[in-house]
Amino acid sequence: MIGARIPRNEDPRLLRGLGCFVDDVNPAGVLHAACLRSPHAHARLGSIEASRARALPGVQLVVTAADLGELNEPGPLLIPHPTLTHPRTQRPLALDEVRYVGETVAFVVADDRYVAEDAVDLIVVDYEPLPVVTDAERALSAGAPLVHGNVPANRAARFPQRVGDPDHAFRQAAHVLRERLVIERSCGSPIEGRGVVAEHDPRTGVLRVWTSTQAPLPIKNGLARMFGLPEFQVEVIAPDVGGGFGTKIMLFYPEEILVPWATMRLGRPVKWTEDRREHLIAANQERGQIHDVEAAVDGDGRILALRDHFIHDTGAYTPYGIVVPIITATQLPGPYRLRNYEVEFEVAYTNKVAVSPYRGAGRPHGAFVMERVIGLIAHQLGLEPAEVRRRNFIQPDEFPWDVGLTFQDGGPTRYDSGNYPAGLEMALEHAGFATFRARQAEARNQGRYLGVGMGCYVEGTGIGPYEGAHVRVEPSGRVFVATGLTTQGQGHGTTFAQIVAETLACEASAVTVVTGDTRKFNWGAGTYASRALVTSGNAIHAAAQQVRAKALRLASELLEVSPADLELVDGRVRVKGAPGKELTLGALATVANPIRYAYGKEAADAALRLVKPRAGAVLAEGEAPGLEAFGYYAPPHSTFASGCHVAIVEVDPVTGNVTLLRYVVQHDCGTMVNPTVVEGQIQGGVAQGIGGALYEKIVYDEAGQPLTSTYMDFLMPTAMEIPEIEIVHLETPSPLNPLGIKGVGEAGAIPGPAVLAEAIEDALRPLGVRIREMPLSPNRIRELIEQAQ
Amino acid sequence: MSPTPALVSVRLRVNGREYTAEVPPRLLLSDFLRYRLGLTGTHVGCEHGVCGARTIQLDGAPVRSCLMLAVQADRAALTTVEGLAPGPDRLHPVQEAFRLEHGLQCGFCTPGILMTVTAFLHEHPSPSEAEIRRELAGHLCRCTGYQNIVRAVRRASLLLAADPGRATAGAGRDPVSSP
Numbered sequence: 001m002i003g004a005r006i007p008r009n010e011d012p013r014l015l016r017g018l019g020c021f022v023d024d025v026n027p028a029g030v031l032h033a034a035c036l037r038s039p040h041a042h043a044r045l046g047s048i049e050a051s052r053a054r055a056l057p058g059v060q061l062v063v064t065a066a067d068l069g070e071l072n073e074p075g076p077l078l079i080p081h082p083t084l085t086h087p088r089t090q091r092p093l094a095l096d097e098v099r100y101v102g103e104t105v106a107f108v109v110a111d112d113r114y115v116a117e118d119a120v121d122l123i124v125v126d127y128e129p130l131p132v133v134t135d136a137e138r139a140l141s142a143g144a145p146l147v148h149g150n151v152p153a154n155r156a157a158r159f160p161q162r163v164g165d166p167d168h169a170f171r172q173a174a175h176v177l178r179e180r181l182v183i184e185r186s187c188g189s190p191i192e193g194r195g196v197v198a199e200h201d202p203r204t205g206v207l208r209v210w211t212s213t214q215a216p217l218p219i220k221n222g223l224a225r226m227f228g229l230p231e232f233q234v235e236v237i238a239p240d241v242g243g244g245f246g247t248k249i250m251l252f253y254p255e256e257i258l259v260p261w262a263t264m265r266l267g268r269p270v271k272w273t274e275d276r277r278e279h280l281i282a283a284n285q286e287r288g289q290i291h292d293v294e295a296a297v298d299g300d301g302r303i304l305a306l307r308d309h310f311i312h313d314t315g316a317y318t319p320y321g322i323v324v325p326i327i328t329a330t331q332l333p334g335p336y337r338l339r340n341y342e343v344e345f346e347v348a349y350t351n352k353v354a355v356s357p358y359r360g361a362g363r364p365h366g367a368f369v370m371e372r373v374i375g376l377i378a379h380q381l382g383l384e385p386a387e388v389r390r391r392n393f394i395q396p397d398e399f400p401w402d403v404g405l406t407f408q409d410g411g412p413t414r415y416d417s418g419n420y421p422a423g424l425e426m427a428l429e430h431a432g433f434a435t436f437r438a439r440q441a442e443a444r445n446q447g448r449y450l451g452v453g454m455g456c457y458v459e460g461t462g463i464g465p466y467e468g469a470h471v472r473v474e475p476s477g478r479v480f481v482a483t484g485l486t487t488q489g490q491g492h493g494t495t496f497a498q499i500v501a502e503t504l505a506c507e508a509s510a511v512t513v514v515t516g517d518t519r520k521f522n523w524g525a526g527t528y529a530s531r532a533l534v535t536s537g538n539a540i541h542a543a544a545q546q547v548r549a550k551a552l553r554l555a556s557e558l559l560e561v562s563p564a565d566l567e568l569v570d571g572r573v574r575v576k577g578a579p580g581k582e583l584t585l586g587a588l589a590t591v592a593n594p595i596r597y598a599y600g601k602e603a604a605d606a607a608l609r610l611v612k613p614r615a616g617a618v619l620a621e622g623e624a625p626g627l628e629a630f631g632y633y634a635p636p637h638s639t640f641a642s643g644c645h646v647a648i649v650e651v652d653p654v655t656g657n658v659t660l661l662r663y664v665v666q667h668d669c670g671t672m673v674n675p676t677v678v679e680g681q682i683q684g685g686v687a688q689g690i691g692g693a694l695y696e697k698i699v700y701d702e703a704g705q706p707l708t709s710t711y712m713d714f715l716m717p718t719a720m721e722i723p724e725i726e727i728v729h730l731e732t733p734s735p736l737n738p739l740g741i742k743g744v745g746e747a748g749a750i751p752g753p754a755v756l757a758e759a760i761e762d763a764l765r766p767l768g769v770r771i772r773e774m775p776l777s778p779n780r781i782r783e784l785i786e787q788a789q
Numbered sequence: 790m791s792p793t794p795a796l797v798s799v800r801l802r803v804n805g806r807e808y809t810a811e812v813p814p815r816l817l818l819s820d821f822l823r824y825r826l827g828l829t830g831t832h833v834g835c836e837h838g839v840c841g842a843r844t845i846q847l848d849g850a851p852v853r854s855c856l857m858l859a860v861q862a863d864r865a866a867l868t869t870v871e872g873l874a875p876g877p878d879r880l881h882p883v884q885e886a887f888r889l890e891h892g893l894q895c896g897f898c899t900p901g902i903l904m905t906v907t908a909f910l911h912e913h914p915s916p917s918e919a920e921i922r923r924e925l926a927g928h929l930c931r932c933t934g935y936q937n938i939v940r941a942v943r944r945a946s947l948l949l950a951a952d953p954g955r956a957t958a959g960a961g962r963d964p965v966s967s968p
Binding site for chain 2: 024242273275488490677685710718722748
């Protein structure tokens with residue numbers, strides 16, 4: 001079952017329109033909420049006049065900061081760090097000051113959304129506009145407006161790190177190369193926006209919240225604390241989630257507090273569903289860094305040392321700490337032997353929505369910088385970029401390889417396995433690189449500009465702390481699996497089922513997987529950092545192994561044979577070489593629960609046939625009823641996946657348009673549970689990488705007004721822009737976990753900007769164009785061509 | 790502003806079943822389908838007609854239900870994703886093709902795409918890849934990179950060609966007779 005390309009368990013339901021997304025949850029009598037959001041990027045808040053809104057028929061509640069009292073605390077700092085000296089988090093509703101366009105100022109609950117929106121329009125807020133800063137570099141410079149009055153120079157953090165002796169290496173260098181590189185702001189933008197529905201039952205005291213999150217358990221425990229409720233009376237459900245890409249790992253978004261609060265206050269269910277404008281201005285975003293990098297290189301193109309200083313734009317708050325720039329700093333070296341490395345970043349506040357991880361989470365930035373350095377070296381020494389990579393790769397016999405820096409999870413950045421040289425050759429061969437230069441020269445003779453680009457990366461995946469799972473066989477023979485993290489399209493209903501099916505020798509279609517429901521499983525963290533299959537997958541594997549052992553033990557007692565003579569085949573335990581002498585998992589599940597009553601004929605038969613006269617208690621001491629088990633998995637540290645992408649493009653120098661002729665992906669995520677699902681993850685990631693390189697850019701004007709607040713302005717690629725993505729797999733199993741797997745969720749998105757920068761530069765080399773920024777619109781490519789001439 | 794606009798009576802057929810309702814004139818058709826009729830399979834992605842998630846069929850043609858008011862659908866016959874499959878145990882060939890080709894991940898944009906594709910294949914039974922991609926350009930999918938959706942459409946065209954009797958989905962295609 002592991003490694004099988006089976007269709008997904010979850011598809012028939014989703015294809016029939018029977019998915020259950022948060023906005024599909026409609027408790028009886030549900031009310032609808034809308035948010036009043038700041039139209040200013042920075043302003044002092046004066047009076048809020050809401051009497052007309054409150055008087056509007058159908059309005060149930062208008063909430064401002066003053067109404068929330070102590071609950072209106074700044075949100076939790078999720079991931080503190082010693083160098084994050086000036087953390088600032090957002091309150092559910094702005095108090096005294098707003099710091100970005102879209103910040104929540106008031107919250108209205110009404111009989112329907114239309115009336116709630118009418119009421120929002122009736123609220124009059126007295127704003128006193130304050131000076132705005134949107135550029136991260138300017139934010140750090142003297143005299144810049146302050147986003148937070150008590151954060152000097154808008155500097156949230158400064159984090160210098162060093163490996164080896166870069167100064168010495170720079171003194172030895174044959175070449176020192178420098179570059180300034182910029183990557184713009186972007187966002188995840190799942191097609192389902194965020195949403196929250198809550199209901200509170202005063203009879204049971206249970207607060208139940210449906211939210212489109214990637215981390216329902218932390219939300220459950222946080223809400224319990226905020227509202228002074230026992231954890232067992234708070235239930236949080238992330239049902240079907242329509243894409244996450246990191247945007248939904250942020251917690252708490254203001255609405256995740258406001259909706260439950262309003263529910264308890266009003267004694268009625270409340271729903272808030274984000275609209276697209278709200279998403280594009282007020283859901284967290286990412287990318288956005290400025291790098292000044294210098295490389296010390298020997299005469300053969302080997303990198304002796306790297307120094308990088310970068311500015312990370314965190315927007316108005318740091319709810320997710322400095323995880324994104326830490327990942328950039330630690331993952332920037334990629335697959336290369338870098339023994340001397342100095343990296344320092346500064347985190348700047350600006351009057352824009354906050355930054356937290358978006359698919360790739362700091363890695364696309366790092367890969368862009370590192371791969372641009374490879375391009376610089378190639379240019380300087382007149383080498384093929386592929387050859388520079390070959391000369392600098394960590395070799396297959398050098399694992400485990402320690403980058404020497406502390407990773408985002410507090411563990412080492414220690415690569416566990418991989419084969420980077422083989423990966424590059426696989427990708428180049430598949431892309432037909434050997435004949436490309438001739439083809440390129442021929443095209444140039446015809447006035448066409450073809451280019452090839454590649455990008456390699458290493459991705460730390462499967463971070464801790466841990467995940468857990470419950471696996472239970474029911475008397476019907478169906479297997480039920482629950483785990484604490486969530487699914488937003490990754491196909492966990494199938495891949496997790498395959499892991500169970502492998503161990504219990506049943507069909508994957510006989511396994512039902514539930515994720516993201518704290519009622520079903522109470523322990524774990526969430527879906528982020530390409531960790532779901534590594535952490536929950538191995539926890540499920542551990543639980544399934546215990547279930548298997550118990551099934552064999554029970555069968556051995558009932559059939560009176562040694563466990564060594566038993567085998568599990570087709571959902572049943574049978575005696576080797578004795579046809580017909582067997583018990584189904586369902587029958588064993590029935591027997592494993594020694595209740596007084598048998599339901600149905602099969603159970604009654606099983607009870608009569610199998611239960612023997614006994615002397616003592618039905619459960620021995622320490623024994624649990626049921627054919628079930630709990631399992632947990634806590635990784636020792638991240639497992640590092642890797643890959644190499646190669647693109648062949650044609651650039652039209654007249655229009656600046658880039659056409660992707662080929663896009664080849666070599667990928668290594670260790671053992672694949674379902675290659676079809678893996679390929680789907682990669683294809684979707686690559687589309688986001690291409691989007692981030694050529695189309696998607698969040699734009700703010702100098703007053704801090706977001707100019708990309710619709711899908712007419714924020715251009716996500718369509719089927720017309722994304723080419724066929726050709727994938728070749730390399731499997732180097734991880735030695736860190738029993739299944740040998742590494743994460744794959746984010747991988748596809750990482751090298752896109754790096755690959756396309758190299759490809760476009762290669763295509764336009766006769767025109768002398770250098771690529772130092774991402775993304776690149778056709779207009780910008782035209783400008784770069786003009787500037788080069 | 791009038792907080793309680795006068796209600797308007799609408800009568801329409803959805804997936805073969807007839808409904809009459811009193812609705813505010815400003816009620817979006819998509820909200821009517823989702824909240825009044827409980828047909829939550831039609832999803833809302835952007836409310837401004839770009840993402841295509843809210844696509845349904847109106848008298849057999851794909852339309853954006855977020856750009857229409859419920860009152861505009863008076864006397865129309867609609868098909869939503871819930872009306873595609875011929876029965877609880879069988880999928881429509883287009884749905885089947887999406888499953889076989891892993892043409893969906895989170896499944897949020899999928900219903901809208903299915904409604905476009907079923908109408909498209911009705912008009913273009915054996916489309917080229919370029920035609921398929923052009924047709925899909927009216928939909929945004931953030932999960933798949935489109936490749937498997939393109940494959941699913943091609944496969945659906947083959948499944949339909951092999952079994953043309955299954956092409957017509959739901960019972961909602963025939964217009965409601967005038968009252």
